Amino acid sequence: MKKLLPVLILLSLVWADEKSDLIVDLEQSLMATCCWSGTVYDHGNKEMEMEIAGMVNAGKTKTEILDYYKEKFGERVLAIPIAEGFNYFAWIAPIFIGLLGITIIFVYIRTTKETPEIAEVTDESVAYSDQIERELKEMD
Secondary structure, three states: OOOHHHHHHHHHHHHHHHHHHHHHHHHHHEEOOOOOOOEHHHHOOHHHHHHHHHHHHOOOOHHHHHHHHHHHHOHHHEOOOOOOHHHHHHHHHHHHHHHHHHHHHHHHHHHOOOOOOOOOOOHHHOOOHHHHHHHHHHHO
16 A cells, blocks of 8 residues: 555656646647637636636547637637648748748849959040040139
8 A cells, every 4th residue: 555655646747747738738729719819828818728727637638629619719719720721821831932032042142143344444435534524623
């Protein structure tokens, strides 16, 4: 009996740690429905935090809890969109835009390596240079 008590205490600590990890994971996966400006974890929506903790303590799984909120609020409540249908665009667009940006940078770097010729100005190359010089001297 003396050996069983420490084992039970250790198991309860491990189980409590798993529950708290699941609660944090769920809070990071759901948007706060009070203002939709961030996740429950970041925003601190107390009502949803208590509801999530209650569901986890009742033994519900992550999928069951996420499905509950999806039915209640729609897919908008998920912080990370489901990768299906039009939502693929949310996953592919950042990659496409990044590759496009890198391509533009490489093309710009490649085309600007050519050094422009420096034009040398001589007196003969400027039309009316004698007249300009004369007028400048008169102004002094």
